[in-house]
Amino acid sequence: MSAPWITYRPNLKILDCTIRDGGLINEHGFDDEFVRAVYDACVAAGIDYMEVGYKASKKLFARDKFGAWKFCDEDDLRRIVGDNPTPLKLAAMADAAKSDWRTDILPKRDSVLDMIRVAFYANQVPEAVDMIRDAADKGYEVSANLMAASTVTDTEMDQVLEVIAQTPASTLVVVDSYGSMYAEQVERLVKKYLEFGKATGKEVGIHAHNNQQLAFANTIEAIIHGAERADASMAGLGRGAGNCPMELLIGFLRNPKFRIRPVYQVVEERLLPLSRTVEWGPYAQYVITGQLNQHPRVAIAARSGEARDRYAEFYDKLTGEEV
């Protein structure tokens, strides 16, 4: 499972979540050219999976208020990838309580998707189990992504993992939704997920957020301790502080199947222009919510308003310190 510095782990697989997580900052409104450029870059870079968006409920989310990648309808997918005649596998995420998964996730034989990633909070385990079974029965590879793991107590975590370990999900992902974890916590969770998943042969993945500029470091840490799946995004695009930057991750990995130049190219041609109209990255408000182990929503709100440059005031608001 581990490997010395100079060699590499042949089974380590990378998932690009640029469009899925990045869609959270622009209502999933990427145009086709952008999505195709990321897809082409993933193929050229030897990336294993590309997560193209959500399977979100059209009853909860109006079709005309969000871009296509909130829903990942088959027609939209195929407009970009055709039948996807490449080694790159395609994934979509379904959130517990926010997806009409029974109907909206088609049988695998009718879809160009390869994997469904089921995202859920600790209190949503019963629905998550049903979602995982449903997707597996339909023929998909399935990943179980317990969100906000940094807020789950040890006892509750054990109970969640015991239940999820019995499902047909083949991957359990350590998700640092708030970007609050330090290396020690990542190590402990990766080892715990591996332990619970061992009996049913599950792999462990890592999905890190960059609030404290630790997304890449924590991803390395997870890999060192046995994670075989790692999420990253082009230029770190993602909600709030963003994710582990793909250009950093591929620079670290030694597997010659990965190529970094296509990543720099898409970063230059697509992400850099995008950064002039929307923002992501470890701005002070995201640092603060990360340090406080909180959801970034208050930071996102602060950065979109007039007080965006008033860091100390934001800190006071969240900590209740008097000035």
Next chain:
Amino acid sequence: MSAPWITYRPNLKILDCTIRDGGLINEHGFDDEFVRAVYDACVAAGIDYMEVGYKASKKLFARDKFGAWKFCDEDDLRRIVGDNPTPLKLAAMADAAKSDWRTDILPKRDSVLDMIRVAFYANQVPEAVDMIRDAADKGYEVSANLMAASTVTDTEMDQVLEVIAQTPASTLVVVDSYGSMYAEQVERLVKKYLEFGKATGKEVGIHAHNNQQLAFANTIEAIIHGAERADASMAGLGRGAGNCPMELLIGFLRNPKFRIRPVYQVVEERLLPLSRTVEWGPYAQYVITGQLNQHPRVAIAARSGEARDRYAEFYDKLTGEEV
């Protein structure tokens, strides 16, 4: 030396290098108000040392081409800090081959400085030894900062450390000048420096650059493995990709003597406005030189020219890959 997660290491000392390392991006041209604001923030935040600049040779560097913090004349220092009636200690850096240290570093009794940090490359050890002895003889606390440690072979490193260990320097700093190190390398070097410094009671420090967004992570790693001194700068200000951001480091440390709010305040009031006129941070070119373990000077040049947004071309240039 180590401490459990929830407590803290009382001996761990932080050095703010905002003005010294940051001066490398504006020819040390900070105005007095800026320097005073950083000084006040350091005092209010409980930071242990502030590095105010260089003791650079006026024969090599024209006095009218650089700001005061390239030279740290006593009058300039005292204009900001008076007699420095605070617990904050003041440091200046002297580079081997670039400093008239014999004459320009005054006896400690005539200076408001407390520490001299001697910076040198592996091939400059003989002069570094003389500089360290001179500064110690003059009454200063002295730190030995071997630069570009990531390019020094193991054999050469042992020889350097054996010699430096015999000097009166009380601190040996692991310096990742190129921002190329991963956690394993930091661990190995910290342990090695500690081993060589043990007999003469030297402490070990860490000075990290942020090319791969690992400056904070590597600083934590160094602390975990026994470093008792850590460098950081407000908003990570520093040459090229910058340094470990102070707001991240203080957020991690548990010692109640440190206060984070003054850091956010100076970041908001001084660093944010500065970022509109000069740039620093982990831009793609710095990532690339970091990944290639190279000096950032080519990246700095690329970012100041017309090709600043052409990442793939820069990558090709440095790796010789044909497009």
